[in-house]
Amino acid sequence: QSALTQPASVSGSPGQSITISCTGTSSDVGGYNYVSWYQQHPGKAPKVMIYDVSNRPSGVSDRFSGSKSGNTASLTISGLQAEDEADYYCGSYRSGSALVFGGGTKLTVL
């Protein structure tokens, strides 16, 4: 089962905005509005930051936003802060009653 494609790393300076992409196919990202994004700090469990493409759970900063165009979903973090430095994973429903994650993106705050 092939993973969704994410860049291995992205970086930005405090206050800037960054975008992480997540590319799949019409059988997953492009075919359903069930894309989620997770933040993971070292040694910790992942935390959902965005669900169903663009919805933010209660308690998650509005600096985090999600979108989708075709087979590619995106996570944007605005007003970058040091605490945002973490690994980020996308996840999507895939036809055939399966779920799939991306390979992960390491965000470095310079």
Add this chain to the structure above:
Amino acid sequence: QVQLQESGPGLVKPSETLSLTCTVSAYSISSDYYWGWIRQSPGRGLEWIGNVYHSGSTYYNPSLQSRVTISVDTSNNQFSLKLTSVTAADTAVYYCARTGSFGSGGFDYWGQGALVTVSS
């Protein structure tokens, strides 16, 4: 606050069966959510293993399906994972988590993770 806690052996021998249990607190597993297992090999990304519904319906990663069984025990508010014929490649941190209607809502509550090492 919903809490999930993984438990089980931290060391499993090659070719044997890995068994983990997830105990759910502050929420009835019989309510309308799916319960899943996700693993993360050292220094690697997340891999979905499978989900179970309180009715017992299961959904598995096709790449693991031949070796995986996920079951639910509503009387003890737990669900379990069994992975047979393990190899070193199955060494990972195993997480249990809750998700909404299949695929929707993402995994909103996670356990802290249980490291399972496959070694003789």
